[in-house]
Amino acid sequence: MKLFDITLPDNNICSYNSLYYRASQKVQRLENTLIISKNQKASFDTYFNCFSASKYLKHTNVKQIGISLTLKGNFEINLYFVEVSKSSQKKLLSSTSFNSINYDEVVIFQDITMLTQQGYIYIELISKEDESVFYKGNYFTKNTKYHDTKIALIFCTYRREDYLYRNVANIKEYLLQNPELSDKFCIIVIDNGNTINADML
Numbered sequence: 001m002k003l004f005d006i007t008l009p010d011n012n013i014c015s016y017n018s019l020y021y022r023a024s025q026k027v028q029r030l031e032n033t034l035i036i037s038k039n040q041k042a043s044f045d046t047y048f049n050c051f052s053a054s055k056y057l058k059h060t061n062v063k064q065i066g067i068s069l070t071l072k073g074n075f076e077i078n079l080y081f082v083e084v085s086k087s088s089q090k091k092l093l094s095s096t097s098f099n100s101i102n103y104d105e106v107v108i109f110q111d112i113t114m115l116t117q118q119g120y121i122y123i124e125l126i127s128k129e130d131e132s133v134f135y136k137g138n139y140f141t142k143n144t145k146y147h148d149t150k151i152a153l154i155f156c157t158y159r160r161e162d163y164l165y166r167n168v169a170n171i172k173e174y175l176l177q178n179p180e181l182s183d184k185f186c187i188i189v190i191d192n193g194n195t196i197n198a199d200m201l
Contacts, residue, residue, distance in 0.1 A: 003056075003065070006049045006123070006137035008032055012170065019047045034134040036073075036127035042134060045082065045122040051139050053081065054118040062141045067108045067123060073132025074099045078124040079108055083117040093121070099128075103135055152186045159193040168201050 008029060009015045017029070021044055026037040034042050044050060056062045069077065075098040083089045098106050110121065125134055153171065157164050168187060175182045189196060 001141055001143065003051075003062070003139040003141060006044055006069075006139070008034065012166070014048075020044075020049055021046055032136070034125075036125065036132045036134065038127055038130045038132075041124055041126045043122065043124045045080070045120070045124075050082075050120040050122040052120045053112045053115045054084075054120075057112060057115075060143075062143050063113050064109060064111050064141065064143070065121075066140045066142070067110070067137065068140060069098075069106050069108075069123070069125075069137040070103055070135040071098055071106060071125075071133065072100060072103045072135065074128035075132055076126040076128060077106065077108065078126070079110060079121065080124060081115055081119055081121050083119040085117070103133075150184050150186065152188055154188045154190065156190040157192065157196070159195055161195055161197075164189065164196060165200055 007020060009017055009020050017023075021027075021034065021042050023034070023036070023042040024040050026040045027042050028035045036042055051065065051067075053065075056065075067079070077096040077098055079093045079095075081091045081093050083091070093110060094108060096106065096108060098104075108123075112121070115121075123137070125132075155164055155167070168189075171185070171187065175185060187201070189201065
């Protein structure tokens with residue numbers, strides 16, 4: 001079961017690179033890929049792309065995760081755990097080599113039950129040649145048990161009609177593409193300016 005995608009900036013949602021990945025200027029984003037120069041790195045220890053191991057252990061039945069990456073070129077792939085504390089200690093969990101002239105998938109597995117401290121997991125890619133490419137990635141689990149969870153998305157807004165209409169449309173589009181989730185979400189709008197047209201939601 002896929003848990004979530006490793007994503008790159010989307011102008012319709014949020015275009016701040018630092019919320020998706022960290023990299024030097026020698027890492028270029030071209031459409032939905034990252035092109036990484038030799039000896040440069042792209043790190044996914046960010047808001048949208050790190051994996052909160054302690055939260056998954058606390059709130060789900062997930063015990064082991066897989067990270068699927070589709071890459072081209074020559075990479076060193078490092079998997080880190082960062083303990084969330086005053087010192088924010090970083091621990092290398094695994095290191096994997098990848099080398100392919102085609103887009104190929106590499107999968108890394110990690111038992112998260114061994115991570116007893118609060119913290120998160122992330123991937124770091126170090127390119128070993130020019131123009132190595134990150135194409136896509138995701139976190140997944142082979143766990144078959146899951147909680148029957150429902151989520152309420154609450155928008156509290158004051159005169160932000162365009163923002164609200166756009167985000168509700170994005171959520172509806174996502175649910176159309178993932179019909180198995182359609183009965184898991186409820187959208188609640190608190191309109192403090194009394195300016196929202198409910199028929200447009």
